[in-house]
Amino acid sequence: MDNKLSALRQKMRDQKLNGFLVPHTDEHQSEYTPGYAKRIAWLTGFKGSAGLVSVTLDQAAIYVDGRYTLQVRDQVDMKLYQQMKLYKDKPEDWFSDVLNDGDVVGFDPWLHDKGLVKNIREKLAKNGIELKAVSENPIDEIWQDRPEPSKEMAVPHDIQYAGETSKDKRKRLAKIIKEKQAEAQIITTLDSIAWLLNIRGSDVDCTPLVLSFAILKKNGKAELFIDPDKLDDDIKNHLGDDVKIYAKDQFESALKKLGAKKKTVLVDPKRSHVAIFDVLEKAGATIIDHEDPCQLDKAQKNDVELDGCRAAHVRDAVAVCKFLRWIDENAASGEYDELDAVEKLYEYRQEVSLFKGNSFETISGAGSNGAIVHYNVKEASPKKLEDQMLYLVDSGGQYLDGTTDITRTIAIGDPTEEQRDNFTRVLKGHIALAQARWPVGRTGAHLDTLARKSLWDVGLDYDHGTGHGVGSYLGVHEGPQNISPLGHHTPLKAGMILSNEPGFYKTGEYGIRIENLVIVRNSNFRGQDRPMQTFETVTLVPIDTRLVNAHMMTAAEITWLNIYHAKVREEIGPLLDGEDKEWLMAATESITTL
Numbered sequence: 001m002d003n004k005l006s007a008l009r010q011k012m013r014d015q016k017l018n019g020f021l022v023p024h025t026d027e028h029q030s031e032y033t034p035g036y037a038k039r040i041a042w043l044t045g046f047k048g049s050a051g052l053v054s055v056t057l058d059q060a061a062i063y064v065d066g067r068y069t070l071q072v073r074d075q076v077d078m079k080l081y082q083q084m085k086l087y088k089d090k091p092e093d094w095f096s097d098v099l100n101d102g103d104v105v106g107f108d109p110w111l112h113d114k115g116l117v118k119n120i121r122e123k124l125a126k127n128g129i130e131l132k133a134v135s136e137n138p139i140d141e142i143w144q145d146r147p148e149p150s151k152e153m154a155v156p157h158d159i160q161y162a163g164e165t166s167k168d169k170r171k172r173l174a175k176i177i178k179e180k181q182a183e184a185q186i187i188t189t190l191d192s193i194a195w196l197l198n199i200r201g202s203d204v205d206c207t208p209l210v211l212s213f214a215i216l217k218k219n220g221k222a223e224l225f226i227d228p229d230k231l232d233d234d235i236k237n238h239l240g241d242d243v244k245i246y247a248k249d250q251f252e253s254a255l256k257k258l259g260a261k262k263k264t265v266l267v268d269p270k271r272s273h274v275a276i277f278d279v280l281e282k283a284g285a286t287i288i289d290h291e292d293p294c295q296l297d298k299a300q301k302n303d304v305e306l307d308g309c310r311a312a313h314v315r316d317a318v319a320v321c322k323f324l325r326w327i328d329e330n331a332a333s334g335e336y337d338e339l340d341a342v343e344k345l346y347e348y349r350q351e352v353s354l355f356k357g358n359s360f361e362t363i364s365g366a367g368s369n370g371a372i373v374h375y376n377v378k379e380a381s382p383k384k385l386e387d388q389m390l391y392l393v394d395s396g397g398q399y400l401d402g403t404t405d406i407t408r409t410i411a412i413g414d415p416t417e418e419q420r421d422n423f424t425r426v427l428k429g430h431i432a433l434a435q436a437r438w439p440v441g442r443t444g445a446h447l448d449t450l451a452r453k454s455l456w457d458v459g460l461d462y463d464h465g466t467g468h469g470v471g472s473y474l475g476v477h478e479g480p481q482n483i484s485p486l487g488h489h490t491p492l493k494a495g496m497i498l499s500n501e502p503g504f505y506k507t508g509e510y511g512i513r514i515e516n517l518v519i520v521r522n523s524n525f526r527g528q529d530r531p532m533q534t535f536e537t538v539t540l541v542p543i544d545t546r547l548v549n550a551h552m553m554t555a556a557e558i559t560w561l562n563i564y565h566a567k568v569r570e571e572i573g574p575l576l577d578g579e580d581k582e583w584l585m586a587a588t589e590s591i592t593t594l
Contacts, residue, residue, distance in 0.1 A: 004043050004142070005080060009057050011138035018103035019095050019129075020138060021120075022053035027110045028190045029271060031477055032205040035147040039139045042146070045075045049374070053081070054091045059098050063089060066463075067374045092123035101128030109133040109275035117274045133278065150203035154210040154230045156238035157198040161401050161473060163304025166198045167220070167242065173293045174220040176266075180288055183263035186255070186280075187214040189271045191474045192294035197224065197239060200473065206360050207475050208398060213251040215258075225251040252279055259283020266290040291480075298471070299481050300495040305402075305472040306519060309497060310538050312354070312402030313517065317540040317572045319348035319397070320406060324542070325583035331391060331412045337382035338364040341393065349397050359396035359403050359476035366391050370409070370511030373464055373503075388413040390510040390547075396476050405476050405499055406539050407515035411546045422504045423512050423547040428454040429502040430514045431560050433466065433483070433535070437523055440531040441491050444483035444498070451483070451502040460504055467498040470517055492533060496520040500535070514543060540568045542587035550593045562590040 012020055026037035032049075041047050044062060048071055052063040063086040064072045072083060084094065095105055105124060107117065121131040140146065159165060173196070177185050187193055190209040194200055201210030212226040221242045228247055239245070246254065256279060258265055264286040267276060271292050280287055301309065323345045330336055336344075342362045349355050365375045366383045370392035385391055389412050396405035409423065429451035436447055444467060451466045465484030468477050480490040483498060492498075501515035516539035523532040542565060550558060565588035576584055 007142040011141050017106040018099055019056045019105035021107045023111050024051040025111055028188055030204050034204055036149050042143055046072055054094050056098055061094050092120040096127045099129050104130045104132050106132050106134045108137040110273050112274055114269045114274045114277055149211055152202040154199050154201045154235050156235055157200045161308055162198045163302040169196055171220040174218055176293050177218040182266050183218055185216045185266040192292050195298040196294050206358055255279045256283040259285035268292040295480055299469055300493050301472055308401030312399040313404055313538045315352045316397050316404040318575050319352050320541045321584055322348045322580050325580055327410055331385040332387040334384055334386045337384050338366050338377040339382040345395055354400040356398045359398045363394035365511055368508050371505040371507050392511045400473055403471050403473055403476050407513045409512045410544050415547050420547050420549045424549045424552045425454040426502050426504050426512050426514055430500055431557050433500045434537050437532050437534045440533055443488050443491050445488035448483050448485055462503045466502055467500055470497040492520045494520050494522045540571050542568055545591050550591050
């Protein structure tokens with residue numbers, strides 16, 4: 001690691017830089033960073049999914065959040081890096097403390113968003129330090145074995161799964177561009193491009209995306225900037241004549257042409273990095289900050305996508321039920337560990353039609369590891385599944401017709417009364433959200449409290465959002481919708497898919513989370529004086545009733561759970577046979593307080 005840091009510092013000297021910022025992202029802000037963009041992992045050895053590194057000619061700091069406090073110390077030589085708190089400690093403050101008046105901090109403008117750069121630049125300027133965009137990333141200059149971007153082929157996403165043609169989507173969104181009296185909208189987010197053009201790929205882990213940029217014109221036509229080797233005649237025909245294809249490295253030239261023609265252009269400042277603004281402005285374009293219109297449109301699934309979501313969850317439930325039976329029969333033996341469970345679940349999902357892979361790396365947490373919210377078994381020594389512990393498994397699948405995400409907490413052996421009480425409080429919150437009814441126009445922030453109240457009643461809580469958006473054979477984490485204290489910007493709209501996943505985590509002992517996916521639906525509730533909405537639960541897998549303290553539940557909550565399990569039995573039972581079906585019948589038996 002020292003050799004890499006030394007090489008970076010030499011390259012910084014060559015570029016006359018006194019400092020450099022290394023973010024954990026690519027040029028598209030991908031959730032799962034492709035191998036060629038994992039600069040922090042290459043430089044430091046840290047393999048977490050979020051972070052930042054600040055480097056000067058004689059000091060360095062690495063910023064990680066609470067998930068990775070221990071992991072970073074195992075993977076990074078802490079003699080070389082000062083550990084900082086991501087989101088709390090600011091790199092501009094650190095640079096201001098260790099650099100001098102007249103020094104220069106470099107950054108790659110294709111890897112940082114406009115808002116962050118503005119804040120850092122203003123803070124550093126107060127201390128006489130310049131923040132300078134570099135044309136050549138110094139890490140890329142010294143990274144000799146840097147992986148190449150994926151060469152996997154892009155593929156059409158068939159209308160039977162998409163439910164709407166790309167032409168119709170482009171025509172609808174082009175109206176927004178016209179209304180703003182602009183020429184085009186710049187689109188850099190990969191899931192937006194995949195949705196807009198009805199294409200999918202294999203360029204990013206766990207998400208069927210294609211590395212590319214796009215420009216949507218006011219006439220509904222588009223330009224796609226992509227490695228031409230990734231396109232065969234089939235997808236070229238699919239894209240049609242209204243989508244012009246250019247090499248990805250021509251994107252910057254296209255921005256300059258828009259500027260040279262003095263065009264007005266829409267750019268999303270939250271999803272487009274500062275280089276795009278700089279290129280357009282210098283070339284003479286007028287820029288209007290405007291949300292990527294694909295994001296909200298994409299979040300509101302059409303009827304075909306919603307039917308696909310329901311169908312995918314039925315098939316996914318078959319795999320998960322088989323897995324949970326396997327857990328019940330084998331976990332207490334002590335012969336299997338967390339990684340064995342991950343592999344077994346994947347085996348069952350591979351048997352399901354239209355399965356294309358996991359929607360994220362499975363979280364398989366036994367005992368105390370279940371208390372680590374984003375635990376990654378691959379980054380640790382797998383713990384054995386043993387008798388008298390809780391096991392938390394959070395997983396999902398990518399299917400051609402939908403994306404799934406489900407968490408179940410399983411009792412191996414006899415749970416303690418404390419575990420049952422806390423599980424029941426999580427379940428009560430889950431049910432409260434599942435049963436919610438609210439006026440049209442409300443956001444996820446208005447609903448978040450419902451899922452937490454039972455925990456709050458006894459002074460407990462969880463430090464993550466209650467729900468995130470989910471795509472349609474796209475990202476398992478999709479915006480702009482969510483259910484969290486911070487989810488006050490986007491009203492919930494019919495057709496949105498979200499997770500319902502309250503939890504509780506006792507550090508060093510166990511974790512509890514219950515997650516189903518839900519669809520926002522307009523309610524036909526009678527007697528209303530305003531339009532209302534509610535949720536439809538689409539995940540169909542038993543909730544472990546061995547962990548339920550029915551005496552803590554209301555009659556309405558018990559009724560909900562029994563009706564839910566009756567639906568699971570009705571929908572999934574006919575698709576199972578033998579011991580799997582017997583297990584399901586037992587797991588979905590009604591409960592009572594008697």
